[in-house]
Amino acid sequence: MTSSTYTCQCGARLRYRQDMERRPGGRHANWVCGDCGLPVPGGVAQRLRHQHPS
Ligand SMILES: [Zn+2]
Known part of the structure; x- marks a missing residue:
């Protein structure tokens, strides 16, 4: 699996x-940068969500 x-x-x-940090909001949770709090684009956040350090 390639990691992005x-x-x-x-x-x-x-x-x-x-x-990332999860910000509950509306129907979809918003993911933001854990450092600065800027929103992470939805498609990117979705990919990163599935990545864990092994
Ligand atoms: Zn940031």
Whole structure:
């Protein structure tokens, strides 16, 4: 399985779901950068959510 990363505007590299923070909101939970709180694009967050450090 290939792993994807997302580089936030603050420079943080997000790779696992614990690198993001879950913000409950509306019908869909919003995922934000764990460092700065900027929202992570939905498609990216969905991929990262399934990645865990083994
Ligand atoms: Zn950030």
